[in-house]
Amino acid sequence: MxxxxxxxxxxxxxxxxxxxxxxxxxxxxxxxxxxxxTKLGAPRPLPTDHDPHHRLLSVxxxxxxxxxxxxxxxxxxxxxxxxxxxIRRKTIPDFQQMKSAGQRITMLTAYDFPMAQLLDDAGVDAxxxxxxxxxxxxxxxxxxxxxxxxxxxxAELVGRAVNRAMVIVDMPFPTxxxxxxxxxxxxxxxxxxxRCQAVKLECGAEQADVIAxxxxxxxxxxxxxxxxxxxxxxxxxxxxxxxxxxxLNDAVTAERSGAFAVLMECISSTVxxxxxxxxxxxxxxxxxxxxxDGQVLVTHDVLGLTSGYIPRFARRYxxxxxxxxxxxxxxxxxxxxxxFPAGEESYK
Numbered sequence: 001m002x003x004x005x006x007x008x009x010x011x012x013x014x015x016x017x018x019x020x021x022x023x024x025x026x027x028x029x030x031x032x033x034x035x036x037x038t039k040l041g042a043p044r045p046l047p048t049d050h051d052p053h054h055r056l057l058s059v060x061x062x063x064x065x066x067x068x069x070x071x072x073x074x075x076x077x078x079x080x081x082x083x084x085x086x087i088r089r090k091t092i093p094d095f096q097q098m099k100s101a102g103q104r105i106t107m108l109t110a111y112d113f114p115m116a117q118l119l120d121d122a123g124v125d126a127x128x129x130x131x132x133x134x135x136x137x138x139x140x141x142x143x144x145x146x147x148x149x150x151x152x153x154x155a156e157l158v159g160r161a162v163n164r165a166m167v168i169v170d171m172p173f174p175t176x177x178x179x180x181x182x183x184x185x186x187x188x189x190x191x192x193x194x195r196c197q198a199v200k201l202e203c204g205a206e207q208a209d210v211i212a213x214x215x216x217x218x219x220x221x222x223x224x225x226x227x228x229x230x231x232x233x234x235x236x237x238x239x240x241x242x243x244x245x246x247x248l249n250d251a252v253t254a255e256r257s258g259a260f261a262v263l264m265e266c267i268s269s270t271v272x273x274x275x276x277x278x279x280x281x282x283x284x285x286x287x288x289x290x291x292x293d294g295q296v297l298v299t300h301d302v303l304g305l306t307s308g309y310i311p312r313f314a315r316r317y318x319x320x321x322x323x324x325x326x327x328x329x330x331x332x333x334x335x336x337x338x339x340f341p342a343g344e345e346s347y348k
Contacts, residue, residue, distance in 0.1 A: 087163045087164050088164070089163065089164055089165070089166065089197075090125050090126065090164065090165055090166040091166070091197075092166075092198075092220060092260045095125075095126075095166075095260065095261060095282050095294075096260075096281065096282065098125075098282065098293070098294075099280075099281070099282040099293045104293065104294055104295070105125050105126065105282055105284060105293055105294025105295075106123075106124050106125045106126070106294060106295065107124065107125060107126040107127070107128055107168075107284055107294060107295065107296035108124050108127060108128070108296065108297060108298075108299045108302065109127070109128045109129070109130045109132060109133075109296070109297075109298050109299045109300075110127050110128075110129065110158050110161075110299060111129060111133045111136075111137050111154045111157070111158065112154065112157050112158070113157045113158070113160060113161040114161070115299060116157070116158040116161035116162050116167075117161040117162070119162075119165070119299065120161065120162045120163060120164050120165050123164070124165050125165060125166065125294070126165055126166045126167075126168055126284075126294075126296075127158060127162055127165045127166070127167050127168070128168050128169075128170065128200065128296060129151060129154055129155040129158050129167065129168070129169045129170065129194075129196070130143075130170045130200075130298070131143040131146050131151065131170040131172045131173070131229075131230070132170075132229075132298050133146060133150075133151070133154055134146035134172075136298060136300040136305075136306060137154075138150075142229065142232050143172075143173070143229045143230055143232075144173050144230060144232070146172045147172060148171075148172055148175050148186055148189070148190075150172075151169060151170060151172050151190070152169075152189060152190060152193050152194055155167070155169045155190065155193075155194035155196055156193060156194045156195065158194075158196075159194045159195030159196055160195065162195075166197050166198065167194070167195065167196040167197055167198075168196060168197065168198045168199065168200050168222055169190050169194060169196045169198075169199050169200065170199070170200050170201075171183075171186065171187060171190070171199050171200065171201045172230075173230040174230075175187075176201045176203075176207070176210050176214075177207075177210075180209055180210055180213035181213075183210050183213065183214060184213055184214055184217045184219070187199045187214050187217075187219045188217065188219065191219060197220060198219075198220035198221065198222055198260070199214070199219060199220070199221060199222070200221070200222040200223075200224055200263065201221065201222075201223065201224060202224040202225075202228040202229070202230050202231070203223050203224060203225070203250070203254060204225065204228075204246075204250045204253075205249050205250050205253040205254075208253050208254070208256075208257040209257075211223060211254060211257035211258055211259055212257045212258055214258075215257070215258030215259070216258070220260050221258065221259045221260065222259060222260065222261045222262070222263055222284075223250075223251070223254035223255075223257075223259040223261070223262045223263065224262075224263045224264075224265065225247060225250040225251050225254065225262060225263070225264055225265075225267075226241045226247060226264045226265040226266055226267040226288065227239065227240070227241050227265040227266035227267070227287075228265075229265075238266065238311075239266070240266045240267070240268065240287075241265075241266055241267050241268070241271075242267075242268045242271065244268075244271045244274070247264075247267060247271055247275065248271070248274065248275055248278065251264070251275045251278070251279060251283075252278065252279070255279050255280065255281050259281065260281055260282075261281050261282045261283070261284060262275070262279060262281060262282075262283050262284070263283075263284040263285075263286065263296065264283055264284070264285050264286070264288040264292065265285075265286045265287055265288065266286070266287040266288070266313070267285075267287070267288040267289075268289075269288065269289025269290070269291065270289075272285055272288035272289045272291060272292055273289060273291035276291050276292055276293060277291075282294060284296050286313060287311060287312070287313030288313075297313075297314055297315070298314070301314035301315075301316065302314070302315070302316065302317050302318070303316075303317065303318045303320045304316045304317075304318050304319035304320050304321050304322070305320050305321050306321075307321070
């Protein structure tokens with residue numbers, strides 16, 4: 001509730017003191033003096049119920065705790081339910097700090113508001129709106145069909161749900177392979193229309209100019225090396241990548257071009273380990289072994305929602321597909337047998 005004060009009513013001393021503390025600077029030795037001669041920090045009588053400013057003082061006259069930059073939470077600090085500080089979003093410097101400190105980065109995929117909200121609440125560091133939605137959401141056999149407009153639609157849903165994690169969006173095929181200027185235009189649409197913080201693109205050394213162009217335009221880029229699902233027809237299938245020289249060159253070139261992180265998919269764990277040691281930016285693995293600076297999985301695989309083939313590198317932590325089937329079956333049976341709705345689920 002906003003408290004109103006008449007034009008003739010004097011400003012309370014507590015409010016003057018707060019203003020004096022703010023405009024007088026942050027040095028602890030600097031004291032402000034009010035019109036009555038009271039110095040900031042000096043004891044003053046507590047308000048009484050007869051004090052006309054008592055209600056206002058109860059709101060304004062609260063202890064002020066000064067925080068320095070050294071008191072800022074670390075990237076992995078979790079907020080308790082009673083913590084009233086604004087939620088702090090993960091940033092690129094946070095990821096760099098986590099690599100330096102040896103703290104693993106967690107990343108999962110999301111394509112809609114409810115799932116993104118749940119993952120964000122769980123403390124996932126980054127949420128990827130991947131072109132994998134073409135397979136796990138749209139039902140296509142590969143990631144090629146999803147369009148820029150479709151991925152923007154899903155990314156906007158995710159962006160509205162997430163307050164803490166970094167949101168990264170895949171650039172779908174072939175939106176970044178049509179020239180640097182067009183790639184910038186497409187990536188800029190993603191950032192402007194989805195509330196995300198970065199884009200990801202499948203790239204080798206040949207895409208260095210695109211990465212540099214996007215970064216130069218102020219668009220953070222996560223590079224994706226190794227298996228490129230968008231190139232499945234060229235590769236002849238989804239195969240583990242073992243060409244160390246090519247993979248190392250792709251990763252190093254991506255970093256030099258300005259990528260803030262490198263995702264490695266289906267790479268020999270030995271090669272992935274060497275790349276992680278070589279790069280100064282974080283590496284995120286998916287089927288690239290345990291030595292990466294972080295890991296990402298498709299959430300549908302993690303939750304047991306994927307039907308058909310499941311990659312070897314995926315680990316299932318739940319079987320929601322069976323839970324959903326059982327719940328739907330029970331609902332249908334209750335409706336058919338007249339057990340739903342019951343009295344407590346009906347209005348009088």
